[in-house]
Amino acid sequence: MINIGICDDEASMRRLLRAPLEQKLQLLGADYRIFEYDCGETLLTRPETEWLDILFLDIEMKQLSGMETAKNLRKRDSHTLLIFVTAYPDFVFQGYEVHAFHYILKPYENQKIMKVLEQAIKELGQNREHYFTLEQKSGTTKIPAKKILAFSSDRRKIIISLEDGNKLEFYGKLDAVETDLPDYFIRCHNRHLVNLNYVTALEKDGCTLRSQSFPVSRAYRQSVEIAFARLLLQ
Structure with missing residues (x-):
């Protein structure tokens, strides 16, 4: 748009x-x-x-x-x-x-x-800087994608974790969110999308972004490892 x-x-x-x-x-x-x-x-x-x-x-x-x-x-x-x-x-x-x-x-x-x-x-x-547009009853908010650590799904809610430690919530589906994000966001679990630019540690079943930990499921482990390695080589 x-x-x-x-x-x-x-x-x-x-x-x-x-x-x-x-x-x-x-x-x-x-x-x-x-x-x-x-x-x-x-x-x-x-x-x-x-x-x-x-x-x-x-x-x-x-x-x-x-x-x-x-x-x-x-x-x-x-x-x-x-x-x-x-x-x-x-x-x-x-x-x-x-x-x-x-x-x-x-x-x-x-x-x-x-x-x-x-x-x-x-x-x-x-x-152009990428933004994620959040529609709420209080109005529309545009969040710079580079300031978002992760998106997490909790039943019908999506939780946005921001770099400053704050969190935002809205109703939606993670699949729909994923289609509107830059390619440095990657699915690491059915319930989580993470910003690779903030990943400080990658382990067998999890990853760390700043002080927060997110699970890495077996289904997504290989794609996360490849994406993370590619980012390190840039």
Whole structure:
């Protein structure tokens, strides 16, 4: 799923930008969501801002400027790809302050929009951090996969063990979780998926991740040993 934001205080400009974006995304067969914002203040208060992959951000807005909005995003350690949109080329050179990925000039040219979007999607594929999305009644949480030690199944519940020692729970099936994880997660038991990057000891019937121990069943022992050995050789 690619999450894209469009922030522009003119609704007509948002529509003109959204149309070619959707056209290109559909041609690529991509799963996507597009969020629209009418000002920087709104953008910075919305919860989904935390996981926007790409943001098309107008530089000249009536209240908080696009540049100030971008600076606020970067203070949050946001890794969103920023693409500035502006009618004034001179503003483009300020983009290096906030590590802007690209820019698009107004009036829009659909081919330019599509080309920049394709470049951004390619960049995401190369540098994108893996996240596990946890849906709960309280809302949606995106957890960096690299901060997860293991997933464990307990009847209908899945328990997430985090690197900081905390645990999270949700209802689900381990098989479904496994399909959405990077390849450094491996099944070591019918009830456990572990992050190989945290394995500090591997024994005949168990493995240790930090201070936690997880069983390794006979059915998965060989695949775990091979995966662990491959990781050590990298």
